[in-house]
């Protein structure tokens with residue numbers, strides 16, 4: 056047991072002889088009221104690059120296409136999803152499980168912030184407690200039918216990252232970066248860890264890639280030249296998207312109206328890859 060707890064299950068970087076022959080812990084399962092078809096983790100190596108914004112925008116775009124969408128806010132100590140969607144209702148439960156909150160367009164949301172008496176209450180919990188919360192969000196929630204479950208990960212590659220990727224059936228990753236070299240390097244760490252954990256990276260979103268001037272219409276690269284395409288090529292990521300620095304993002308997130316933002320097709324390529332992966336998975340299961 057002790058050995059099992061100490062193991063990172065990141066076999067590519069472990070180096071302990073014979074370790075990989077040990078049995079990995081079995082994944083958490085959802086309850087009888089839930090049918091979750093495809094799970095995407097949204098990750099960033101570094102905080103504040105717009106991971107929660109990208110989770111919210113991807114969820115909104117998938118919902119606009121008519122899918123049932125859920126968001127599991129695994130950023131337990133820094134949850135921001137309820138605020139970006141303006142969801143304030145407290146959670147309730149019955150014998151079938153805890154019901155997720157619903158956004159205006161019907162996206163299902165589970166987040167620690169929906170359980171706290173006040174939104175500004177700090178959450179300073181140790182890793183095992185946080186992992187327990189994520190388990191509860193997964194297997195004690197009445198998710199109903201969900202075509203796409205997006206998991207908003209905490210930044211970095213902490214033990215929560217390992218819990219999610221080892222214990223939940225994550226089908227793919229969308230990674231978020233901003234155009235600084237350091238961030239690109241940190242994205243590389245997250246991507247390599249994902250490869251070690253055998254989860255494909257389906258897309259890279261380069262956020263804050265440029266600012267379009269209202270007056271001259273020119274695109275300015277405030278944080279340096281975009282590197283998304285180069286980073287994606289280096290790590291074999293099939294789809295890349297760029298999002299501008301847009302004060303409207305911050306304003307709509309603050310107002311809880313992120314669903315109203317029109318990404319003007321910027322995420323279409325990534326969404327097409329996510330949909331294709333889900334189709335392939337369904338075909339494999341049917342065989």
Ligand SMILES: Nc1ncnc2c1ncn2[C@@H]1O[C@H](COP(=O)(O)OP(=O)(O)OP(=O)(O)O)[C@@H](O)[C@H]1O
Nearest residue numbers: 102103104105106107108263299300301304305308
């Ligand atoms: N492209 C953008 N243009 C303008 N503001 C943005 C953009 N992307 C993110 N922001 C703003 O930056 C702040 C941080 O974004 P967000 O919470 O999505 O980052 P994060 O990576 O999830 O952060 P954390 O690591 O704390 O979870 C938010 O206020 C958001 O509205």
